[in-house]
Amino acid sequence: MSPATILRALGLLAALAVAVLPPPAAAEGAPIGEPLRQENGFLRVQAKGREVRLESLIVRPEGATGRLPLAIITHGRNSSSLSMGDLRAARYATLARDLARRGWLAAVVMRRGAGQSDGPLPSLASCPAPDIAGSFGDDADDIEGALRALQARPDVDGQRVILLGESAGGATAMSLMRRKPPGLRGVVNVAGGLNLEGCTERGQDALVAAMTAWQGPDAVPQLWIYARNDELFPPSLVARMRKAALDAGADVRFIDLPELKPRGHMAFLHGQGRHLWLREMDASLRAWGLPTIPSDRGRSFHVKLGLTTRLDVFERYFTGPGERAMALSRSKKEFRYWFGTTDLETAKANALRDCGALATDCVIAFENDRFLLDEPK
Secondary structure, eight states: OOHHHHHHHHHTOOOOOOSSOOOOOOOTTOOTTOOEEEEEEEEEEEETTEEEEEEEEEEEETTOOSOEEEEEEEOOOOSOHHHHHHOOGGGGHHHHHHHHTTTOEEEEEOOTTSTTSOSOOOOOOOSSSOOHHHHTHHHHHHHHHHHHHHHTSTTEEEEEEEEEEETHHHHHHHHHHTTOOTTEEEEEEESOOOOOTTOHHHHHHHHHHHHHHHOOTTOOOEEEEEETTOSSSOHHHHHHHHHHHHHTTOOEEEEEEOOOSSOGGGTTTOHHHHHHHHHHHHHHHHHTTOOOSOTTHHHHHHHHTTOOSOHHHHHHHHHOOSEEEEEEETTTTEEEEEEEESSHHHHHHHHHHHHHTTOSOOEEEEETTEEOSOOOO
């Protein structure tokens, strides 16, 4: 696959939901090729003595049997209650599908004041009151309540839970982590933290202090992902945050993403950034003893198909974000693939077009993780 094609595929990733979901990879107890099922609705949780509704979007393998591990995905935030009200869980639907294809029940949870969730938007730390660690209590309450509601589902394994959060969502995940909720096995923190506008030095000190407060020798393992050009949390600050966490006894694996355009802080849903950090998440999930894409999946098909293209290029397909398709020429032993699209038909058409420039016998070999051809001998 040419570098130009890879870059085009990476750039196509969008964060929009589609109504009909294509076939995913196999989940535990699910045959390969089973479709995904998407549920749009609300979770009812208790917060400060009253019931509140939190907007949610849940994606799981349709044919999975038994209980699935649970991945909760939560968003960032800004200071504008109006813009937070415009946010929707559907923004994260493609990421939820990425998790579901890895064998998880993935739940996007909008915290109070965001999207269609009940309000108001909780106050966080500010320059006059820069206690970042103490200000995430309401947000942590929301995700803890959502966790309890989801753990009560008959299709959820409540003892295998991970939290994924971007920006203030990453901080929320770490704040909840410190409460040691039952079943939590790991945290994926992408560009996590809180930026206090107008008091850079004081705000950075408060964020470093929060990283110490949220950690401890008994904290679950964490994967931290920050881009080098994160405009809110530059490398020097991230290094301080990481040191504070490690000094407090944390188990943190750190991934330094390259510069992402146009904004490094948007790594959570950024096409190129997400492809990179999903691969790193797969490695961490294996280390934590949790389900994900088998490490030998790409290698085994590369050998069976007798391909001549580099193995590492072929393997990138299986960890790609969004909807994916691969076209194969058996006569040339070549392939081309596209990923990062919001619909499968676009990925298939583009993969066939690019493969067709090399050979006349190109056919679709993979739709997402479903192998469509006869098994090679």
